Amino acid sequence: MADTPMTWDEAIAAVCGPGGRFEIVDATVAGVPTRVFAAAPSSLRAVFDGSRRHGEEIFLVYEDDRLSFDDVLRRVDELGAALVENYAVRQGDRVAIAMRNYPEWVIAFAAITSIGAVAVCLNAWWTGEELWYGLEDSGAKVLIADAERIDRAHGAMITLGVRGIVVRCDRDLPVGVTRWEDAVIAGAALPEVMVEPDDAATILYTSGTTGHPKGAVSTHRAVVSALLGFACRATVNRLVSPPVDKSPYRTSFILAVPLFHVTGLVPVMLSAFAGGHKLVVLYKWDPERALQLVERERVTTFVGVPTQSWDLLECPSFAQYDTSSLLSVGGGGAPAPPELVNRVERSFTKGRPTIGYGMTETNAYGPGNTGDDYLRKPRSSGRTIPIMEIAVRDEAGRDLPAGEVGEIWFKGPNLIRGYWNKPEATAEAVEDGWLRSGDLGRLDDEGFIFVEDRVKDMVLRGGENIYCAEVEAIIYEFPAVYEAAVFGLPHERLGEELAVAIVPRAGVDLDAEALRAHVRRHLAEFKVPTRIEVWAEQLPRNASGKILKRALRDEIVARDAG
Numbered sequence: 001m002a003d004t005p006m007t008w009d010e011a012i013a014a015v016c017g018p019g020g021r022f023e024i025v026d027a028t029v030a031g032v033p034t035r036v037f038a039a040a041p042s043s044l045r046a047v048f049d050g051s052r053r054h055g056e057e058i059f060l061v062y063e064d065d066r067l068s069f070d071d072v073l074r075r076v077d078e079l080g081a082a083l084v085e086n087y088a089v090r091q092g093d094r095v096a097i098a099m100r101n102y103p104e105w106v107i108a109f110a111a112i113t114s115i116g117a118v119a120v121c122l123n124a125w126w127t128g129e130e131l132w133y134g135l136e137d138s139g140a141k142v143l144i145a146d147a148e149r150i151d152r153a154h155g156a157m158i159t160l161g162v163r164g165i166v167v168r169c170d171r172d173l174p175v176g177v178t179r180w181e182d183a184v185i186a187g188a189a190l191p192e193v194m195v196e197p198d199d200a201a202t203i204l205y206t207s208g209t210t211g212h213p214k215g216a217v218s219t220h221r222a223v224v225s226a227l228l229g230f231a232c233r234a235t236v237n238r239l240v241s242p243p244v245d246k247s248p249y250r251t252s253f254i255l256a257v258p259l260f261h262v263t264g265l266v267p268v269m270l271s272a273f274a275g276g277h278k279l280v281v282l283y284k285w286d287p288e289r290a291l292q293l294v295e296r297e298r299v300t301t302f303v304g305v306p307t308q309s310w311d312l313l314e315c316p317s318f319a320q321y322d323t324s325s326l327l328s329v330g331g332g333g334a335p336a337p338p339e340l341v342n343r344v345e346r347s348f349t350k351g352r353p354t355i356g357y358g359m360t361e362t363n364a365y366g367p368g369n370t371g372d373d374y375l376r377k378p379r380s381s382g383r384t385i386p387i388m389e390i391a392v393r394d395e396a397g398r399d400l401p402a403g404e405v406g407e408i409w410f411k412g413p414n415l416i417r418g419y420w421n422k423p424e425a426t427a428e429a430v431e432d433g434w435l436r437s438g439d440l441g442r443l444d445d446e447g448f449i450f451v452e453d454r455v456k457d458m459v460l461r462g463g464e465n466i467y468c469a470e471v472e473a474i475i476y477e478f479p480a481v482y483e484a485a486v487f488g489l490p491h492e493r494l495g496e497e498l499a500v501a502i503v504p505r506a507g508v509d510l511d512a513e514a515l516r517a518h519v520r521r522h523l524a525e526f527k528v529p530t531r532i533e534v535w536a537e538q539l540p541r542n543a544s545g546k547i548l549k550r551a552l553r554d555e556i557v558a559r560d561a562g
Contacts, residue, residue: 003242008383011239015232016386022232024386029221029413030198032433035387036221036413037228043195043220045114047227047274048076054276060103061297062281069276072107079111079180081188087142087163091116091193094138094203096162097260098122098131098153099146101281104167104180105259106269108144113201113220116193120203120215121260124149125524130213132156138203138215138420150177197221203420204262206360206465213470215420216360223266226363226414227274229387230267233368236385241371247350249298249325252278256290256304257463262364263333267356268303287311291321298325302351305333305463306340307493313343323348330354332364333463334495335451338378345375357381357451361416361435362388367449380448388412391434392443402445405452408437459488459496464526466498468549471529474522475500478515480508485539487549489531489556499531501539501552510534531556 006014016024023038041047051059054069061067083089095112097119099105112119120138122131131153135143143153143162147169150157154174157164164177173179201220205213253272257264272279280297282290290312293299302309309329312318329344329351330336336355344353352371358364367390369382384390389411392400400406411434418426429436440453459466468486475484483503488496504510512532519528533556540548 005242006239008236008240011236012385014239015235021235022228022385027413030417030433034411034413034433035389037225037232037387040197040221040224040228042197042224043113043199044110044201044223044270045116045193045195045220047224047270048073048110048114051273051276057276058278059272060106060279060281061293062103063283065103067103072103072110075107075184076110076114077190078184078186078188079107080115080190081185082183083111083117083142084115084191084193085185085188086183089115089117089141091195092118092200094118094120094140096120096122096135096138096140096143097145098124098126098143098149099167100124100148100283101255101259101264102146102167103281104144106273106279109259109265109269110273111190114193114195115191116195116199118200118203118217121205121265122149123205123260123524124258125526126152127522127524128152128155129522130524132160133212134205134215135160135162137212144180147171150174195220197224200417202265204260204265204360214422214425216416217418217420218363218416222414222416223270223363225387225412226266226358226365227270229365229385229412229414230271231275232385232387237368237370240373243327243350245350247300247325247327249300250278251275251301252280252297252299253301253303254280254282254290254293254297254299256282256285256302256308257331257333261333261463262358262360263303263305263331263463266364267332267358285311287315288317291315291318291323294326295322300325300327302326302329303331305331306336307334307462307495309336309340309344310493313340313347318347324350326351328352328354328370330356330370332356332358334460335379335381341374341378355381357449359435359437361429361437362410362412363414363416365412365414366390366410369448373448377444377448380444380450382449383447384449388414390443390449392441392449397431400442402443405440405442407455408439408441408449408451410435410437459486459498461488461491461496461498461526462494466527471498471500471519471523471527474519475502475515475529478518480504480510480515482506483535483539483547485547485549485552486529487553489553497531498527498529499533499553499556500529501533501535501556503535503537503539 025038027036144165203215341353354370358366367382391409392406441451482505491497
């Protein structure tokens with residue numbers, strides 16, 4: 001580590017140049033010229049095998065349980081053997097996970113990907129109807145879940161022929177489901193399987209604009225590239241802004257977001273696994289509990305959505321806890337207000353604000369901003385290291401000069417291969433190795449990206465993507481609704497809240513709570529509108545008949561302000 005700060009370009013040259021720790025070279029990936037890390041592990045199996053050297057070091061902390069790398073990897077081997085020998089899981093087969101943030105989630109993911117199967121990471125907040133869709137769409141062979149998710153999904157499992165493994169369950173089991181303790185093969189070795197870089201590794205579902213989520217498929221190369229991207233950027237940042245004092249604490253993360261989210265999966269859980277770091281797991285988000293664990297475990301890194309940083313700072317007992325171990329406070333999933341950036345800088349002894357701009361489709365990796373740069377440009381999501389290219393383009397796909405707003409495009413080995421069984425959606429999103437982000441932004445003359453708006457019809461509520469078309473499809477099924485438009489309204493803590501403007505059918509009174517209950521039966525709780533605005537006349541439209549959601553939003557915001 002340098003005692004004197006380097007410039008960004010000097011640090012990139014030192015870290016990513018020939019002979020550097022993260023040397024970047026040119027390669028061809030899926031027929032596209034791509035910049036890759038020269039020394040990247042070949043697969044996630046290789047990543048997990050590499051972590052065996054950490055032995056008895058503590059890896060997972062969950063409540064009062066403390067599991068070493070040896071403990072975790074022994075269980076990975078036992079489950080991997082069971083999936084192959086007793087569940088006939090072969091390379092390329094899909095195995096789904098649906099549970100809270102338990103240690104078994106981590107173990108299941110490592111076992112599935114280590115035997116060459118595809119980990120289907122299902123949203124644990126989904127209803128039974130949504131879980132059915134995920135299981136059927138992915139063609140999952142096995143579901144590993146907690147008791148609550150098994151109950152929700154059991155009808156689908158029976159119909160689809162999906163076998164189940166349940167964790168932390170001490171009651172009678174439904175048909176076709178086996179307890180984890182009975183399913184694993186005690187003391188078994190991990191089966192020998194050759195996993196290639198371009199084999200599929202994960203399917204993560206991202207909200208769809210056509211009423212159903214899309215399964216984003218990533219290869220081992222993509223996930224590993226994102227992992228190394230985070231590690232590379234951290235190394236570059238330390239050279240650009242060397243810490244004043246070396247931390248006396250071992251690097252550790254607190255898992256404050258769900259593992260089925262790409263943020264919880266890649267930059268938090270997998271980064272801890274790959275780096276030999278400690279991972280402190282929260283059962284569910286609770287700011288006071290998070291502060292307790294930061295103090296107890298001397299956590300150094302907090303990665304979450306901006307609303308969680310707000311929650312920490314607004315916790316009435318914040319000042320009572322020792323948070324001096326924290327070196328980095330931030331995350332991604334949504335832009336952070338400049339005031340939050342400044343509050344983080346003021347409120348923690350050593351913890352500095354950070355932001356990352358990634359997507360499910362980029363395995364969470366993308367531009368990043370931290371420390372002095374973030375304070376200098378608090379509205380910017382930062383810069384990328386050369387593993388990823390970034391461009392701002394007009395509607396015709398032409399590059400725009402610095403300062404002009406257009407759609408943000410990404411290119412790199414960390415991008416998804418495409419959407420599961422959706423070639424048309426893949427073709428719309430990925431073009432010649434470039435991913436259309438759906439976000440509008442601009443680059444400045446230093447290469448910092450500023451996200452200005454979204455092209456897609458999407459609401460970002462506390463880090464959760466909500467596509468309006470999906471919610472509208474359900475709302476239109478409610479008998480009293482004649483016309484509906486779903487959109488986002490500004491919200492101080494969540495960033496946006498979900499709103500719907502509704503024109504009721506003639507002569508019918510709209511029962512708002514009954515409508516919410518209707519949506520809740522079909523969709524996860526975060527997709528239920530908190531604001532329901534009833535309109536007596538047709539919603540505003542443009543010349544082509546499209547509802548003007550921005551006009552609706554502006555009118556309501558103005559009314560609230562008045």
